[in-house]
Amino acid sequence: MDKSKRKVVIAGNWKMNMTPSEAKAAVAETAALTDSMTGCDVVLCVPFVDIAAAVEAAKGTNVKIGAQNVHFEAKGAFTGEISASMLLECGVEYVIIGHSERRQYFGETDETVNLRTKAALAAGLKVILCLGEIKEERLAGITDEVVAMQTKLDLAGISADDMKNVIIAYEPVWAIGTGLTATPDQADETCGVIRATLAKLYGADLADATVIQYGGSMNDGNAAELLSKVNVDGGLIGGASLVPAKFAKIVEAAQA
Ligand code: PGA
Numbered sequence: 001m002d003k004s005k006r007k008v009v010i011a012g013n014w015k016m017n018m019t020p021s022e023a024k025a026a027v028a029e030t031a032a033l034t035d036s037m038t039g040c041d042v043v044l045c046v047p048f049v050d051i052a053a054a055v056e057a058a059k060g061t062n063v064k065i066g067a068q069n070v071h072f073e074a075k076g077a078f079t080g081e082i083s084a085s086m087l088l089e090c091g092v093e094y095v096i097i098g099h100s101e102r103r104q105y106f107g108e109t110d111e112t113v114n115l116r117t118k119a120a121l122a123a124g125l126k127v128i129l130c131l132g133e134i135k136e137e138r139l140a141g142i143t144d145e146v147v148a149m150q151t152k153l154d155l156a157g158i159s160a161d162d163m164k165n166v167i168i169a170y171e172p173v174w175a176i177g178t179g180l181t182a183t184p185d186q187a188d189e190t191c192g193v194i195r196a197t198l199a200k201l202y203g204a205d206l207a208d209a210t211v212i213q214y215g216g217s218m219n220d221g222n223a224a225e226l227l228s229k230v231n232v233d234g235g236l237i238g239g240a241s242l243v244p245a246k247f248a249k250i251v252e253a254a255q256a
Contacts, residue, residue: 006211008040008227008254009167009234011066011128012241013096013215016047023050024057026244031061033248038062039255040234044241045096045128048082055091066094066128069102072115084123095120096236098130098154100173110153117154121162128167128236129154130215131194135174143172144193151197160202167211168194169236175216177238181226187214188229195231220249227254 018026023046034042045066046054054065071081087095097120098113113129120127131150133143147170158166170191172182182190191212199207214226215236226232234254240246 002208003230003233005209006233009043009211009213010040010247010251010254011043011045011094011096011167011169011213011234011236012247013045013068013099013236013238014047014050014241015068015101015238017242018047018050020050020053023047024053026242027054027057027063027065029244030247031058031063033244034251035062037248037251037255040251042251043094043128045094051087051090051092064093065091066096066126067092068096068099070095070097070116070120070125072112072119074119084120084125087125088123092125094126094128096128096130096169100130100132100171100176104173110150113154114156114158117166118158121158121165126165126167128169128213130169130171130236132171132173132190132216138172138174143190147190147194148197151194152201155201160206163198163202163206163210167213167234168198169213169215170194171215171236173216177217179217181217181222182214184225184229184232187226188231191229191231191233218250220246220253223250224253227256 043064043066045068067087070084097116102108133146137146195207211233213234213236214232218235218237219240
């Protein structure tokens with residue numbers, strides 16, 4: 001398999017961290033540290049209220065700004081939700097959809113993840129679609145089935161053309177925020193299962209061209225080995241993305 005067909009994407013997921021003023025400083029610092037590192041795409045997915053400050057601070061740099069969710073309706077009576085057109089007008093390029101914290105704590109299902117993904121793509125956003133097994137599923141030996149099923153359900157009805165704007169983030173739920181990381185071989189193997197599922201759905205060429213990130217306690221110490229794996233095309237980084245110097249080390253590890 002030829003990994004060179006894919007551009008590595010290193011994305012930070014700030015989750016519910018950083019006020020707008022903190023965001024402004026952190027984006028500027030991240031941009032300053034990573035601007036010469038053009039061997040991968042760099043994205044920071046920030047809280048909604050930080051978007052304006054983050055977009056402003058990222059202007060003229062290599063850092064792209066993402067949001068952490070999007071609603072599937074264009075507008076209407078959906079208190080607390082944000083639409084794709086709102087994000088676009090604010091200068092957002094990427095959006096995370098289906099993060100396990102949304103699935104676990106906010107009742108999101110493969111069905112709503114699929115609806116959100118379709119709406120985001122139709123509006124012109126790039127999607128970072130998260131999926132992954134929980135600990136019990138890994139222990140039961142059904143990881144491959146779980147990720148294959150999520151891939152199929154989350155992408156149902158999404159065209160091959162739209163897949164150009166989809167990144168998949170494989171995030172084993174047991175590794176998120178726990179300090180436990182999948183071994184590089186586990187990450188490679190499960191990203192490979194997702195790629196094989198994409199090949200069944202869309203053909204081998206599209207599967208070869210799709211960026212599949214690993215996420216789950218990736219940090220400046222383990223990134224290089226994870227990223228060296230043939231099926232791992234980048235990372236979705238939570239905790240370590242909050243410290244620009246640590247995040248920049250991960251971006252550096254992706255320059256190979
Ligand atoms: P973590 O989070 O790096 O803090 O484990 C990753 C994620 O949730 O995307």
